[in-house]
Amino acid sequence: MIVPIEEEGFGEITDNTRELKEGRALLATAQNAPYRGELTAEIKTLTPEELIDRWGLKDMKVIGVTGTNGKTTTTALIYSLLIDLGYSAALQGTRGLFVDDRPIEEKHMTTPSILETLWNMKRAKEAGAEYFVMEVSSHAIDQDRIEGLDFALKVHTNVTRDHLDYHGTLEEYRRVKSLFFSDDSLKLLNKDEIKSITFNPKNAYTYGVEEPATFKVLAYSLQNGISAVVQFRQEQEAFFSNMMGLFNLYNLLAAIASVKLLTDRPLAEICDVVENFGGVSGRMEVVSAKPTIIVDFAHTDDGMYRVLDSLKDKDLVVVFGAGGDRDRGKRPRMGAVAGRFAKKIYVTSDNPRSEDPEAIIAEILQGLKGKEGVRAIVDRREAIERAIDELQEDEILLILGKGDESTQEIAGVKHPFDDREVVRQILEKQGTQR
Numbered sequence: 035m036i037v038p039i040e041e042e043g044f045g046e047i048t049d050n051t052r053e054l055k056e057g058r059a060l061l062a063t064a065q066n067a068p069y070r071g072e073l074t075a076e077i078k079t080l081t082p083e084e085l086i087d088r089w090g091l092k093d094m095k096v097i098g099v100t101g102t103n104g105k106t107t108t109t110a111l112i113y114s115l116l117i118d119l120g121y122s123a124a125l126q127g128t129r130g131l132f133v134d135d136r137p138i139e140e141k142h143m144t145t146p147s148i149l150e151t152l153w154n155m156k157r158a159k160e161a162g163a164e165y166f167v168m169e170v171s172s173h174a175i176d177q178d179r180i181e182g183l184d185f186a187l188k189v190h191t192n193v194t195r196d197h198l199d200y201h202g203t204l205e206e207y208r209r210v211k212s213l214f215f216s217d218d219s220l221k222l223l224n225k226d227e228i229k230s231i232t233f234n235p236k237n238a239y240t241y242g243v244e245e246p247a248t249f250k251v252l253a254y255s256l257q258n259g260i261s262a263v264v265q266f267r268q269e270q271e272a273f274f275s276n277m278m279g280l281f282n283l284y285n286l287l288a289a290i291a292s293v294k295l296l297t298d299r300p301l302a303e304i305c306d307v308v309e310n311f312g313g314v315s316g317r318m319e320v321v322s323a324k325p326t327i328i329v330d331f332a333h334t335d336d337g338m339y340r341v342l343d344s345l346k347d348k349d350l351v352v353v354f355g356a357g358g359d360r361d362r363g364k365r366p367r368m369g370a371v372a373g374r375f376a377k378k379i380y381v382t383s384d385n386p387r388s389e390d391p392e393a394i395i396a397e398i399l400q401g402l403k404g405k406e407g408v409r410a411i412v413d414r415r416e417a418i419e420r421a422i423d424e425l426q427e428d429e430i431l432l433i434l435g436k437g438d439e440s441t442q443e444i445a446g447v448k449h450p451f452d453d454r455e456v457v458r459q460i461l462e463k464q465g466t467q468r
């Protein structure tokens with residue numbers, strides 16, 4: 035990556051030795067260390083810390099959220115609460131880069147290289163942001179893509195199972211996630227999932243629904259949205275959100291606690307603005323009210339469990355698949371979770387990428403042996419169409435795994451495909467046929 039830099043004698047900086055040329059400096063990172071062996075003396079290099087100094091980023095308050103699921107939702111909530119309380123904030127993650135509700139960069143990676151993050155922080159600062167809320171993926175921790183960053187707050191959502199294609203084992207995955215919480219930084223941990231990580235107890239706060247915690251939910255209801263009462267020391271306040279599901283109560287609690295720790299504003303003021311948050315696109319997004327069709331990004335067995343469990347008193351119909359070139363072990367587990375909660379199940383393709391879609395479906399079906407009402411349809415559009423055609427009164431259709439993704443990656447080609455758009459086209463076609 036190459037970005038402009040105002041440096042005597044240099045106009046640009048890159049993090050790739052292969053892009054070096056006259057007038058271009060090199061950012062010396064942990065990631066490109068293996069390639070810096072034969073650097074000649076006249077190459078101007080900067081470390082991430084030096085670049086942070088030069089771009090005056092030291093006073094930017096960086097919030098990092100890591101965990102298997104909930105990062106995009108929790109960061110979006112923190113960002114939204116800060117803005118509604120009058121602060122200026124930036125958001126970087128799976129859905130791209132935003133500053134004060136303005137999209138600045140298309141969606142790219144959940145956590146890009148340190149040069150890209152610093153460049154985004156520079157642009158956010160120039161746009162007036164004082165907070166930089168970012169998702170921190172396990173890959174980024176493992177590859178030290180966050181080197182040099184001084185976090186004002188580190189947040190843990192949960193550590194269940196994903197990316198074992200990359201980390202190998204659950205222990206290794208947990209070890210990597212725990213690295214993020216090993217220093218003295220101010221940290222906020224999910225007390226109900228505290229066993230999933232190890233952490234440095236210095237400056238550690240907790241949030242919880244079941245367990246006693248610094249930020250404790252005293253009561254809650256999940257009927258028609260989420261309403262709850264939270265206690266922090268002597269403060270006790272109620273909040274309400276239109277979002278659905280117990281898992282979103284955790285995301286809300288983590289966000290409220292984060293903003294309290296960052297701003298020390300009265301809990302009442304923070305809880306007052308919770309209701310303004312309309313949710314994250316592609317996460318529990320109600321695409322159609324009648325028939326009820328919800329699109330969600332759940333793409334692990336734990337994510338699916340949380341979503342389906344939060345609707346378990348309804349008749350559920352599920353369309354889902356599993357990503358190719360990702361953790362294969364979760365596939366039968368995803369099948370088993372669907373089998374446990376859903377009345378009808380359409381197993382289809384997600385992003386097969388370089389794998390054979392039929393083979394992925396077969397691995398998911400391993401978790402559905404003996405289950406009635408299961409159909410396997412490789413073509414995702416056809417699976418969604420069949421599910422909608424066969425949907426009965428008072429059944430709820432959940433289309434899982436892709437959320438707000440706008441493409442389906444098959445054999446290296448990204449085809450335009452957006453679950454929500456497909457649902458709208460099918461309903462329109464049906465509407466005209468009725």
Ligand SMILES: CC(=O)N[C@H]1[C@@H](OP(=O)(O)OP(=O)(O)OC[C@H]2O[C@@H](n3ccc(=O)[nH]c3=O)[C@H](O)[C@@H]2O)O[C@H](CO)[C@@H](O)[C@@H]1O[C@H](C)C(=O)N[C@@H](C)C(=O)N[C@H](CCC(=O)O)C(=O)O
Binds near residue numbers: 035052174
């Ligand atoms: C598997 C993986 O994570 N790969 C990431 C990794 O690539 P890599 O290890 O191949 O990097 P590399 O080619 O050795 O280069 C490392 C550094 O050395 C430099 N380099 C390289 C060669 C050279 O000759 N000279 C040189 O200086 C490169 O410019 C780079 O800065 O480092 C790159 C630079 O930071 C990332 O862009 C790349 O992410 C790829 C594109 C990717 O798809 N990663 C996915 C798996 C990912 O990270 N996903 C997570 C989580 C997704 C989620 O759950 O939401 C994410 O954060 O998005």
Ligand SMILES: Nc1ncnc2c1ncn2[C@@H]1O[C@H](COP(=O)(O)OP(=O)(O)OP(=O)(O)O)[C@@H](O)[C@H]1O
Binds near residue numbers: 101332341
């Ligand atoms: N706190 C949570 N615990 C478990 N599952 C959750 C939680 N929050 C959201 N989910 C489920 O996981 C899905 C992904 O949520 P979200 O996009 O916020 O997670 P993420 O950590 O950013 O995921 P990714 O690492 O893929 O970017 C949601 O669509 C929902 O089904």
Ligand SMILES: N[C@H](CCC[C@H](N)C(=O)O)C(=O)O
Binds near residue numbers: 333357384435
């Ligand atoms: N629908 C995607 C969701 C995963 C996105 C992200 N968590 C990643 O692993 O790239 C898939 O399973 O292919």
Ligand SMILES: [Mg+2]
Binds near residue numbers: 127128
């Ligand atoms: Mg995300």
